[in-house]
Amino acid sequence: MLLSILQNIVSNTIKYSRPIGKITITTKRKNDKIIVEIQDTGIGINKEKQKNCISI
Numbered sequence: 001m002l003l004s005i006l007q008n009i010v011s012n013t014i015k016y017s018r019p020i021g022k023i024t025i026t027t028k029r030k031n032d033k034i035i036v037e038i039q040d041t042g043i044g045i046n047k048e049k050q051k052n053c054i055s056i
Contacts, residue, residue, distance in 0.1 A: 009038055016042040 013023050021041040028035050045053070 006036065013038055013040045013042060016040075018042065 010023075010025070017023060017040045023041075024037075024039045026037045026039075028037075
């Protein structure tokens with residue numbers, strides 16, 4: 001399931017980024033968790049929809 005979520009997020013990142021955009025994916029370990037951060041130069045998600053973003 002986690003793989004599908006990451007694939008979907010990366011796919012959307014590519015889809016909504018500018019033609020000469022930048023996508024950065026970083027991972028880090030914090031205690032017993034792994035944190036995945038995805039940043040891009042795309043159009044973004046409005047504040048209302050950000051409330052529904054996934055946190056696992």
